[in-house]
Amino acid sequence: MKLLAPLLALVVALAAAIWLDDTPPRADLVYVNVSEVFTLDPQRMTWMQDLRMAYCLYEGLARWNNDDFTVEAAGADWTISDDRRTYTFTLRPDARWSNGDPVTAHDFVYAWRRAILPDTAAQYSSLFMLIDGAETFFRWRTRALADFAREAEGLDTTQRRDRARALWDETDAMFAATVGLHATGDHTLRVTLARPTPYFLDLVAFGVFCPVHRPTVEGWVVDEATTARFRESGWADVGPPPWPDRRFVSLDPDTGRFRQRHVWTKPGRLVGNGPYVLTDWRYKRGLYIERNPLYHTPDLVRSETVACVSIEDVNTAVLAFESGRIDWLTDVSVEYQGDLLAQRNAYEARYASEIAAGLSAGRTLDETLAGLPAPTRGQRRNIHVLPTFGTDFYSFNCRPKLGDGRTNPFADAAVRRAFVQSVDKALIVRNVTRLDEPVATSLVPPGSIPGYTPPAGLAYDAAGARQQLAAAGWSDRDGDGLVEDANGELFPVVDLLYSTNGTRYRNISLALRDMWQRELGVRVELRGKESKFFREDLRQGNFMIGRGGWYGDYGDPTTFLDLCRTGDGNNVRGFSNQRVDALLNRAADEPDPRARFEVLAECERLLVTEEVPMLVLCQYVQLYMYEPGRLTGLSRHPRLTQYLWKMKADR
Amino acid sequence: MTGLIVRRLLLLPFILMVIYTVTFCLAWLIPGNPLESGEGRRPPPEIVDAMLAQYKLDSPWTFYWDYLGKASGVAWVLGSAEKPFDFGPSLTHKDWTVNEILAAGLPVSMTLGLMAILLACGIGLTAGVIGGVRPGSFVDLATLVVALIGVSLPSFVIGASLLIVFGVWLKVLPVGGWGGVSHAILPAVTLALPFAAYIARLTRFGMIDEMNADYIRTARAKGVAEWRVVIKHALKNAALPVLSFLGPAAAMAMTGSFVVEKIFAVPGIGTHFVNAVLGKDLTLIMGVVLAYSTILIVFNLVVDVAYRWVDPRI
Numbered sequence: 001m002k003l004l005a006p007l008l009a010l011v012v013a014l015a016a017a018i019w020l021d022d023t024p025p026r027a028d029l030v031y032v033n034v035s036e037v038f039t040l041d042p043q044r045m046t047w048m049q050d051l052r053m054a055y056c057l058y059e060g061l062a063r064w065n066n067d068d069f070t071v072e073a074a075g076a077d078w079t080i081s082d083d084r085r086t087y088t089f090t091l092r093p094d095a096r097w098s099n100g101d102p103v104t105a106h107d108f109v110y111a112w113r114r115a116i117l118p119d120t121a122a123q124y125s126s127l128f129m130l131i132d133g134a135e136t137f138f139r140w141r142t143r144a145l146a147d148f149a150r151e152a153e154g155l156d157t158t159q160r161r162d163r164a165r166a167l168w169d170e171t172d173a174m175f176a177a178t179v180g181l182h183a184t185g186d187h188t189l190r191v192t193l194a195r196p197t198p199y200f201l202d203l204v205a206f207g208v209f210c211p212v213h214r215p216t217v218e219g220w221v222v223d224e225a226t227t228a229r230f231r232e233s234g235w236a237d238v239g240p241p242p243w244p245d246r247r248f249v250s251l252d253p254d255t256g257r258f259r260q261r262h263v264w265t266k267p268g269r270l271v272g273n274g275p276y277v278l279t280d281w282r283y284k285r286g287l288y289i290e291r292n293p294l295y296h297t298p299d300l301v302r303s304e305t306v307a308c309v310s311i312e313d314v315n316t317a318v319l320a321f322e323s324g325r326i327d328w329l330t331d332v333s334v335e336y337q338g339d340l341l342a343q344r345n346a347y348e349a350r351y352a353s354e355i356a357a358g359l360s361a362g363r364t365l366d367e368t369l370a371g372l373p374a375p376t377r378g379q380r381r382n383i384h385v386l387p388t389f390g391t392d393f394y395s396f397n398c399r400p401k402l403g404d405g406r407t408n409p410f411a412d413a414a415v416r417r418a419f420v421q422s423v424d425k426a427l428i429v430r431n432v433t434r435l436d437e438p439v440a441t442s443l444v445p446p447g448s449i450p451g452y453t454p455p456a457g458l459a460y461d462a463a464g465a466r467q468q469l470a471a472a473g474w475s476d477r478d479g480d481g482l483v484e485d486a487n488g489e490l491f492p493v494v495d496l497l498y499s500t501n502g503t504r505y506r507n508i509s510l511a512l513r514d515m516w517q518r519e520l521g522v523r524v525e526l527r528g529k530e531s532k533f534f535r536e537d538l539r540q541g542n543f544m545i546g547r548g549g550w551y552g553d554y555g556d557p558t559t560f561l562d563l564c565r566t567g568d569g570n571n572v573r574g575f576s577n578q579r580v581d582a583l584l585n586r587a588a589d590e591p592d593p594r595a596r597f598e599v600l601a602e603c604e605r606l607l608v609t610e611e612v613p614m615l616v617l618c619q620y621v622q623l624y625m626y627e628p629g630r631l632t633g634l635s636r637h638p639r640l641t642q643y644l645w646k647m648k649a650d651r
Numbered sequence: 652m653t654g655l656i657v658r659r660l661l662l663l664p665f666i667l668m669v670i671y672t673v674t675f676c677l678a679w680l681i682p683g684n685p686l687e688s689g690e691g692r693r694p695p696p697e698i699v700d701a702m703l704a705q706y707k708l709d710s711p712w713t714f715y716w717d718y719l720g721k722a723s724g725v726a727w728v729l730g731s732a733e734k735p736f737d738f739g740p741s742l743t744h745k746d747w748t749v750n751e752i753l754a755a756g757l758p759v760s761m762t763l764g765l766m767a768i769l770l771a772c773g774i775g776l777t778a779g780v781i782g783g784v785r786p787g788s789f790v791d792l793a794t795l796v797v798a799l800i801g802v803s804l805p806s807f808v809i810g811a812s813l814l815i816v817f818g819v820w821l822k823v824l825p826v827g828g829w830g831g832v833s834h835a836i837l838p839a840v841t842l843a844l845p846f847a848a849y850i851a852r853l854t855r856f857g858m859i860d861e862m863n864a865d866y867i868r869t870a871r872a873k874g875v876a877e878w879r880v881v882i883k884h885a886l887k888n889a890a891l892p893v894l895s896f897l898g899p900a901a902a903m904a905m906t907g908s909f910v911v912e913k914i915f916a917v918p919g920i921g922t923h924f925v926n927a928v929l930g931k932d933l934t935l936i937m938g939v940v941l942a943y944s945t946i947l948i949v950f951n952l953v954v955d956v957a958y959r960w961v962d963p964r965i
Contacts, residue, residue, distance in 0.1 A: 011769065017762045023830030039745040121686075121702035123694040142697060255704065265746045283747055283755040284918035285829060311827045311916040315811065320826040320916075322819045532683035532931065569695055 024280060024288060027307035029649045031328035032317050036310050037287055040265035040278065041217075042210040043115040043122045049308075049330070054207035056289055056306070056644050057272035061089050061108065061189070062205040066635035066643065069450060069555060071201040075103065075273075075296075076189075084196035084591050085132075087204075091187040096294045097213050098277045105183035106236035107211040107273075112181055114217075115208060117171075118142045119258040124208045127554070130200065132180030132192040140178070141171055148256035160253035165243070167256050186234065196591035199556035206554060214240075216264050216271040219247030275301045275645045284310050289644075302633060302648040321382075321625045327649035328631055332383060332623035335503065338434030340623075343380035350379065370629020382627050387438055389448050389638045390551035390620035391560065394512070396544070398613050399574035402495075403542035409492055410544055414472035416612045419545070420458050421465035422519035423512060429618050432511045433504060437618035442608050443560045444552075445619045448638040452557055452597050457608030457616060462519045469520055476521050483521045494524040497543035499534040505547045508617070512545075538572045546572070548614055555639070557600040558584070564607055575613035580606055652959060659952045663945070664723075670944045671719065671937065678928070678936045679711050685742040685931040706742060708933070718934070722941060738938035743930040749938035753920065757942065759829055760912070760919035764905030766839040768897065771846035771904075776890065778847070779854020783889070784881055786859050794851060801848030810841040810914040827916035838915040842908055846900050850893050857889030891962070898954035902947055 033049045042054045055063070063074040076089045095103040115122045116134050118141050129135045148167055152160050176182075180192025193200060203209065215222070215235050222230070222241055229238050240246060248261045264270060270278045275297075276289040287308040291301050309326070311317040314334045321329045332340065348355060351372050358368030369381050396410045396419070409415050425439040440446075441457030469475065474483040474491050483491045496513060498505040506528055513524040529537060538546050550570075552559040562568055565584055566576040583603035590596040608616065622640060633647035686702040694702075703709045707717050720726035724735030738749035778798065782791035817837060818826035828834050861867060862885055870880050909921040920939060927935040 010765065014762060014766055014769070017758065018766075018832050018835050023828065023834075036744065038743065041746065044745055118697065118701040119705070121698055121705050123698060125698055126695050138697070142701070257705070259705075262740070262746050282918070283744075283752055284922075309828065310918075312922060313827075313913045313916060316814065316827045316914055316916055319811075319814050319819055320828075323822060323826045325825065532681060532929075536682045 023285075024307075026325070027288060027303075027305040029303040029306045029328070029644065029647055030309060030326050031306075031330060031644075032309050032311050032320060032326050034312060034314055034317055034331040034333070036284060036312075037281075037308065039262070040270060040281070041262055042207050042212060043111060043120060043124075044262075045207055046123045051207035052642060052644065053287065053289075053308070054210050055274065055641070056276040057270065057274045057278060058207075058210035058212070059095070059103075059274045060205060060207070060210045061091075062201050063643075064202075064205050064639070064641060066637060066641060066646065069448075069637050069639055071205050074205075078201070084198060085193045087191045087193070087200060088184075089189040089191070091189065092296060093187055094296050095273060096296070097271050097273050098292050098294055099213070099216075099271045100294065101213065101215075101230050101271075102186070102234050103211065103273045104186045104234040104236060105189040106186070106234060107213065108189050109181055109183050110214045111211045112209065113175060113179075114212070116175075116179070117258060118145065120260065122208065124206075124553075127203055127206070127208065130193050130195075130197050130203070132194045133178035134181075135194070137175055137178045140174060144171070145256050149254070152254060152256070157253055160256075161251070164251040164253055164256045168251055168258065183236070186236070195588055198591075198593040198596060199554060202555035211273065213271040213273075216269065217260070218249045219261075219264060221245040221247060276306065279305075284312075286310055301645045303645070306644050318625065327626060327651075328634075328647070329625035330622075332625055333502070337623060340380060340383045341385065341435065343375075343378060344383050347375050347379035347381050366628040366632075370627075382625050384624045384626065384628075385435065386622050386624060386636055386640060387445065387638050388551065388620045388622050388640055389445055390549065391440055391443055391445060391616060392437070392618050392620050393443075393548045393550070393614040393616045395538075395546045395548040395573045395614050396575075396612070397541055397546070397573060398576070399541055402544065403537075403540055406492065408544065409474075412472050413611050414468050415474070416615075417458060417610075418465040418468035418472065418520060419516060420612050420615045421461045421468065423515050423615060423617075424460050424462075425617050426460070428508060428511050432507050433618075435621055435623075437621045440616050440619050443550075443563075443604060443614070443616060444557050445638050448552070449555050449557060451593070453601065454557075455601055455605040455608060458612065465519060481521050482523065491522045492544075494522055495527060495544040496524055497527050497529065497534065497537055497546040499531045499547055500528040501531050509547070541572075541574055545615070548572070549620065551620070552639075557597070557604065558587070561600060561603055561607070564611075564613055573613045575611070577606075577611055580611065652956065656952065656956065659948070663948055666948060667941060667944055671722075671941060674937060674940045675711075675715055675718075675933075678931070678933050681928065681931045683931055685933060706740070706934075708742075714933070718937065722937065738941070739934040741932055741935045743927075743932040743935070749934050752923070752935065753938055753942050756918060756920035756923065757946075759917060760908060760921055761905050763835065763838055763842065763908060763911075763917060763919060764901065766835060767842035767904045767908075768846065768901050770839055770843035771850055771900070772893075772897070774843065774847040775850025776854050776886070776893070778851040779889075780858055780881060780886060782851070783855040783858025784862065786855075791855070794855070798848040798851045801844045802852075804844075806841050806845070806910050807914055809844055810837070810911060813837045813841060814914070829916075829918050834915075834917075838908075838911050838917050841915070842904055842911045846904065849900075850896065853892050853896060854886075854889055857892055858885055861885040861889045894958070898951065901954075902950055906943055906947070 035047065035049055037049050037053055038047055039045055039050055040053055040057060042058055045051050045054055059075050061074065061076040062071045065072045075092045075095050078087055078089045080087055091103065091105060097103055112128060114120050115125050116128045116138055118138055129138065144167060148163065152163065155163065182190045184190050215230065218240065220241055226238055243250065248264055250259050252259050267278050267280050275292055275295045277292045279290050280288040288305065290305045295301070311320055314331065317329055318332060318334055320326050354372055355368050358371065359365065375381050396416045397408055398411060399408055400411045402408045429435060429437045429439060441459065442454035444452065444454040446454055469483060473485050476483050477488065478484070494516065496509050498509045500506065509526050513526060516522050516524050537543055550560060550563060561584060563570050564575050564580055565571060566581050580603055583599055583606070587596050587599040587603065590599060607613065630650050631647065635642055684699065686699070707714050718739065721732050721737045721739060726732035727735035740748050741752060744752065778794040782794040785791055814826055814837065817824040824833055824837055867880060867885055870884050906921070908919060909924055911917065912919045912921040923935060923939050927939060
């Protein structure tokens, strides 16, 4: 009985721990992210779920009109010079940060400079290199830091600190002198670009171009009089306090780097200028935002409070949706998604005529579905398939030699064409992935970029594929069902590399193997690898055909076509073609948007009908779960940028 | 006893040092770069270099010593770090430090683990006593069968079934999340069941042995009430094997709840064991491993001390 006292104490402690740890009340809109929100610092964002938050907590210079994806003004008006190189933005004078400070052009200069600085190591900094001088500045600072580290070795700490500050002042001056980014007034921002960029407004609407509040990011410690001046005219007039009073940033005396402690993105600290403010963010539990009372256009916001709940396990996420506590599930990548879709198809088939009537009467699909009787057993209307701004493909290794030194048969475009034409993509999306994705032959998803029509690529043609392969010198000469070259050498066993996270790529790879063995008479060996190892093999060119896929970043065909540029960092295929490079360069210098699209279309035609560095399978789709009619405000455009403030849940 | 405690505590830094070194070597060998996110998307090489430099990941040697200094508190003692036991920023969860992640997750995992163990003791001991008092009876057989199922069914089956029944069909308990008793019930039960089953079997066999012992017959002959015989005399001895099982079981419940935490979306630390490794989040791997090693070592020590206290013969 000695144990009784400690046991009781334990039970009481446990009960207290659980009681005290309570959840906030249910928000007006609750949605589930399968992945955690990684950062609320717009310049360092890369993930879709993070960017979705950026559009709530911050407001950039422009935003997209979700339905047809044109850019509209959010907080600004703009003028574009005739050569399409100078953009002058005029900011709203009434825009405020959530602490009451005015939003000025200096905030944008500060945020964009953060993204350009190599010290921040922003993954999307390459998007900012379109600004005139940004690349020069980036390289200058990178080199200066390398020099600093070399010279710092012989110095003591005080000397290093002084030098780091001197270098920082020099960096300030260098930025102002070289980079075409200037606040010409408190509410006027002038941006000069390196070359005509018709899609610059589309970029500006992207989350990483959102402004940040410098005193917050740097943790300025200032007295009340200064705070009042910030409130009056912004921080730029006063300027930063001395280094020790900037709590979250410092200059590293060893490397000279501008070091940032990313602690300002937590609730209570984060200051934003968007329609919502952050109320709570608890690691792996959820993120809660509510209407920003200082936002300039209150009518925009449809849900007072929004909760973003993290449920890592997709199966649990689906069950949580089924339990009715969640309005929107953003990812349904469960193993049985094909079965869920079959239930949806059963429902649509049951009410096919009613749906057709509703659509022809001008109602949306969701509105029509909401007016129909509830689904019975084995039917379902709350799962939705939305095409995305992404393309699923397999990459051909285009280098003349393979990783192990053997000659690469896929260096020959005719062989690649044969492998593309022998694939029945419709069969794959119907029976293998079971998601009925739109079959694709071009790299850029059709209908995703206003004004651009991607060319049609190679169609399924097994007989034509065999002819292509024969023309490349590979045919079945001895009648054993396998193709060989003129010397009787068999076609090398095709090394098909895929990643083993999830079953999608294993299943597709199996189907591809069967099609190629049957239609072309080649032997194919599958090699599944865990994603880190898979990526490493891809990078080193240790594959013949490898699983690929790409999501576009911005509304221009180059976001896909640049993958095929010689030496591009994401060109894992080792593809290099002078005509493609020349066309891409020509497009980059073309100021007229329509002529530019024509050049890019020609470039893509070359890529998908002649050179085919990749086997394009289909457009990626995203699965959502929500009750049609109850959740409104979702965008169905392939870019799938969902502004949470446009959404509303009726329960 | 004091000698034992002092000896163990003195050994602690050396054990941790070995664990740190081995973990570091293994973690460094994971291919890829922790700072690249997304499938296949690759930032420009200059940015990758800048990121590696920012987190001191450009050389394993400097990272090893730098991290060791900060995590152990040596750097703080020497005055080059702001605070001791600093596990650094997480490489994948960019806005969080490893310390914050541990502080958020550890209490949750430990609460859940302890709840599960208490539940397991309650269920297991009761079932074991009921079965052990009348071996071969219907009740005994029933508890044995249930125990067998409890031991052999994997927790993802039990967990998912409980979620579907209580969360989706009956809608009495929430699906996923943490906060308040209602969220804790299902994961605690799921986590407790295998332990409860094992404890039930241990208790049952102990009880069968003890009930036939001479001192029980003496007690009955003295006219002691039957429930007193069972609880005060027999169970006290029959439960000793349970006590020795509780040490590792409690440790397992608090560390090994990866599956349960994932199924019930419990914001504990268990999922990091796997996710940090998959993402090659070096600082998080080290932080989680070091924190857990410390807890395990201390916990084992506590169990050993408790043993001697409960049963001075050992």
